[in-house]
Amino acid sequence: MDNRKKILLVEDDTALSGVYKSRLDLEGFDIREVNNGEDALSAAIDYKPDLILLDAMMPKISGFDVLDILRNTPDTMNIRVIMLTALSQPKDKERAEELGVDDYLVKSQVVIGDVVERIKHHLGMNEDAPA
Numbered sequence: 237m238d239n240r241k242k243i244l245l246v247e248d249d250t251a252l253s254g255v256y257k258s259r260l261d262l263e264g265f266d267i268r269e270v271n272n273g274e275d276a277l278s279a280a281i282d283y284k285p286d287l288i289l290l291d292a293m294m295p296k297i298s299g300f301d302v303l304d305i306l307r308n309t310p311d312t313m314n315i316r317v318i319m320l321t322a323l324s325q326p327k328d329k330e331r332a333e334e335l336g337v338d339d340y341l342v343k344s345q346v347v348i349g350d351v352v353e354r355i356k357h358h359l360g361m362n363e364d365a366p367a
Contacts, residue, residue, distance in 0.1 A: 238266065240264055240265055240266040241265050241266065241286045241287070241361070242265070242266045242267075242268070242283060242284065242285040242286050242287075243260055243265045243266070243267050243268075243285055243286065243287050243288070243289060243355065244267075244268050244270065244276065244279050244280060244283055244285035244287070244288045245257060245260070245267055245268065245269045246270055246271070246272075246273070246276040246288060246289065246290045246291055246294070246299070246302070247269070247271060247289070247291045247320070248271045248272060248291060248293075248294045248295060249291075250271065253269050253271065255348065256348065256351070257269055259348050259352065260352070260355075263352055263356075265355075268283050268285065271294070272294050272295050272296050272297065273295075273296050273297025273299065273301060273302045274296055274297055276288070276297075276302050277297070277302060277305055277306070280306055280309075280311075280312045280315060281309075281311055281312065284315075285315060286315070286316065286359055287315065287316040287317070287318065287355055287358060287359055288306070288315055288317045288318070289318050289320055289351070289355070290302060290303065290317055290318065290319050290320065291319075291320060292319055292321035292322070292323050292328065292332075293321065293322060293323070299321065300331060300332065300335060303317055303319070303332065303335045303336065303337055304335050307335060307336040316338045316358045316359065317336075317337050317338050317339075318337070318338055318339040318340075318341060318351075318354055318355065318358065319332050319337050319339070319340045319341065320341045320343060320346075320351060321340070321341070321342060321343060322342070322343050322344065324342045324344065324345070338358055339354050339358060341354060
């Protein structure tokens with residue numbers, strides 16, 4: 237039985253998503269990678285991730301719209317969502333929070349280890365780590 241936590245990585249920058257995928261694989265997560273909002277929505281239903289790492293700026297459907305749809309769809313409304321974005325404006329963070337994001341991380345302000353920590357925190361995996 238594979239009881240690894242499932243993470244849906246939604247990022248249109250393939251170089252960046254490759255780096256995250258490698259690191260999250262190392263951390264023992266089951267990862268599915270998609271690079272646009274449409275695929276993110278279908279994968280959220282099919283793959284049933286425990287957490288979605290969501291980029292904001294994407295072709296077709298933005299991360300904000302993806303978040304809005306996820307939160308208004310019964311099958312996906314309780315999936316944890318961390319937005320990882322280049323948008324550092326307070327208004328963008330406020331918008332994400334209004335839409336029900338669990339966490340909002342600005343790419344320029346975090347390193348990958350921080351992101352891994354936040355993922356583990358939201359999945360309740362940090363019990364044994366010092367606060």
